Amino acid sequence: MNKTLLGYVPEHSPIYSVHPFVKLFFLLVVSLFPMFISAPEWNVGLMLGIMLLMIYSRVSLRTLKMYIPVAISMGIIILLSYTLLGGVQPQYQQITRVLGVSIYWERLRDALVVYFRVVPMILSMVFFLSTSRERDLIVAMRTIRIPFVVTYVFAMALRAAGMVLEDFHIVRQAEQARGFDATGKSIPYKIRKYVMYMIPLFALSLRRTEEFTNALVARGYAFAGEGARVKRADFVLTHYHFSVMDGLYTTVIVLLFAAILVARYGFQRLTVEDSYFLNWLYSIIVSAA
Amino acid sequence: MANAIEITNYSWAYAHGNGKALKAVNLSVEQGECVGVIGPNGAGKTTLAYSIDGLVPGQYHGIKEGTVQIQGREVEDYPKGMLQREVGLVFSDPEAQFTAMTVEDELVFGLENLGLDIPEIRERLDWVAELTGLGPLLQKPPYEISGGQKQRVALAAVLAMRPRVLVLDEPTSMLDPLSRKRVFEVLGQLRKVQNTTLILIEHGLEHVVPLADRMVLLAEGEIALDAPTPSFFEKLDLLHHHGLHVPGAVEVVSRLKNSGRYFGELPRGVEDARLVIQEIIDASSTKQGAV
Ligand SMILES: Nc1ncnc2c1ncn2[C@@H]1O[C@H](COP(=O)(O)OP(=O)(O)OP(=O)(O)O)[C@@H](O)[C@H]1O
Ligand SMILES: [Mg+2]
Numbered sequence: 001m002n003k004t005l006l007g008y009v010p011e012h013s014p015i016y017s018v019h020p021f022v023k024l025f026f027l028l029v030v031s032l033f034p035m036f037i038s039a040p041e042w043n044v045g046l047m048l049g050i051m052l053l054m055i056y057s058r059v060s061l062r063t064l065k066m067y068i069p070v071a072i073s074m075g076i077i078i079l080l081s082y083t084l085l086g087g088v089q090p091q092y093q094q095i096t097r098v099l100g101v102s103i104y105w106e107r108l109r110d111a112l113v114v115y116f117r118v119v120p121m122i123l124s125m126v127f128f129l130s131t132s133r134e135r136d137l138i139v140a141m142r143t144i145r146i147p148f149v150v151t152y153v154f155a156m157a158l159r160a161a162g163m164v165l166e167d168f169h170i171v172r173q174a175e176q177a178r179g180f181d182a183t184g185k186s187i188p189y190k191i192r193k194y195v196m197y198m199i200p201l202f203a204l205s206l207r208r209t210e211e212f213t214n215a216l217v218a219r220g221y222a223f224a225g226e227g228a229r230v231k232r233a234d235f236v237l238t239h240y241h242f243s244v245m246d247g248l249y250t251t252v253i254v255l256l257f258a259a260i261l262v263a264r265y266g267f268q269r270l271t272v273e274d275s276y277f278l279n280w281l282y283s284i285i286v287s288a289a
Numbered sequence: 290m291a292n293a294i295e296i297t298n299y300s301w302a303y304a305h306g307n308g309k310a311l312k313a314v315n316l317s318v319e320q321g322e323c324v325g326v327i328g329p330n331g332a333g334k335t336t337l338a339y340s341i342d343g344l345v346p347g348q349y350h351g352i353k354e355g356t357v358q359i360q361g362r363e364v365e366d367y368p369k370g371m372l373q374r375e376v377g378l379v380f381s382d383p384e385a386q387f388t389a390m391t392v393e394d395e396l397v398f399g400l401e402n403l404g405l406d407i408p409e410i411r412e413r414l415d416w417v418a419e420l421t422g423l424g425p426l427l428q429k430p431p432y433e434i435s436g437g438q439k440q441r442v443a444l445a446a447v448l449a450m451r452p453r454v455l456v457l458d459e460p461t462s463m464l465d466p467l468s469r470k471r472v473f474e475v476l477g478q479l480r481k482v483q484n485t486t487l488i489l490i491e492h493g494l495e496h497v498v499p500l501a502d503r504m505v506l507l508a509e510g511e512i513a514l515d516a517p518t519p520s521f522f523e524k525l526d527l528l529h530h531h532g533l534h535v536p537g538a539v540e541v542v543s544r545l546k547n548s549g550r551y552f553g554e555l556p557r558g559v560e561d562a563r564l565v566i567q568e569i570i571d572a573s574s575t576k577q578g579a580v
Contacts, residue, residue: 009548014531053485086451107534113561133390134390135390135391138390142405150317155390157541194459210348211382212385212387212388213348214339214344214348214384214385215379215380215386215387215388216388217343217344217347217370217373218342218344218373218380218386218452219373219388219398219402219446219447220370220371220373220374220399220402220403220450221370221388221398221402222368222369222370222402223369224369230403230404232401232402233401233405233407233410234401235394235397235400235401235407235414236393236397237412238407239498244577252336270458
């Protein structure tokens, strides 16, 4: 098993032969797709596509289960905020009234469109995080010649997040070793106890920052001045090379994106009016009413 | 040529500490010399190490008096990042030193900072991985290996930079006896081949003795004793006073010497001690035979 940013991928996964740049490119470009797709069925198609890629890369789909509650609560929030707080225009068509609140078709439609845009975006993020390691991110950024300082600060942020979690575990273990266990206690009790964790955690983080700067300085790293002017070799890049397949993947992503833009702005497709699903929903909700 | 390290009347007080961590320290070390530094907890050993590497006063607030010169130049006068090219520091907590996501990146980080090119980096990486036996661990995250392995990574990362002065702050505290022996062999080798200056900070005397030309006892921020290794152990009372454990074999001979039964150099290890004691026995039996 190989630890990625979000769990594990099996030792043998086709995803390892893919250049990190392609993964980052996938994340950045594919998560833009839904911005140009209004018809929910196409976004569902995109979701299925990403899920197929996950299966192909042997990402455990159990990771996804974790997000089901998030997806549901997000759906409810979007639905409520659009239908209740959406405001109204004279041409809106009222479907029904619930407890004195008018429900309009346009609002419901917009909620659906937005929801099915957000979900594939999140999914492509999950796909990326469960197939990439921190190092992949760094390599991807260095491949496109993002300055070292930027990638390094980014890497430090990632590492800092990891360390805070690690410290949290240590503090918790220390608490538990002293016989403290919050399971089955009331929520306010737990909150109070978690605040108690935060204090040593804060102290630990401060110490870590000091240690980390010391470590950088001691190894001759300088953010500015004469020491910073050396030309850095990117040794890590020697482990990766951009293969023909990587070129192919990148091209496919670019072509797909182009196809979406052309369909949307050249042919007025993928729009709300063009959606079979929304037209069908309209016919059963509004026409029937 | 100037001394590798020249510390004169140097005192340091941390801004939030109570009192001076180092008081009027004088220490000069020639290029290629190996100095062992020992002392109880809180004696100022780590502060001394930081002072030689420029972390003090560079990264800490406090009050400095006196001078600390490396290769004839005051530490503050080096441009940022340049002093650390001369002086390598291995931290006592290896994890505090890690900056990267894999062991390999960790070993390479300093080399990239030096501005070396890829073939040179590869050459040094192979060299140091072989030297410290880290080959099989290169692709692992440095946080997911054992304590002893971490310490070897910390050491290797600094060795790869090939500094002229190497300061090691308890570099072997987590190593098993065999790995520790190996590390000291590596350091000895380095000294012979590259004439590296070594400052070796340790709690236990027995580890430094075979390597150090000179020993420094640091106590409460002051240098209590600075002597060539053989005569260092003649001051048994002083060492005991500071709670130091003197290796048994050395202590025995030292006592014999203090009681006027032996006049030569003190031994450095058990085997040396055996020879010395043999000599004393032989001498006294000849004397008895003569009577
Ligand atoms: N960052 C700091 N701020 C304030 N005081 C400090 C700081 N670091 C160390 N000190 C103080 O300076 C003195 C010397 O500490 P130092 O860490 O140099 O001791 P040491 O000999 O390395 O001890 P040990 O054997 O435990 O590693 C101690 O009294 C300590 O409390
Ligand atoms: Mg110390």
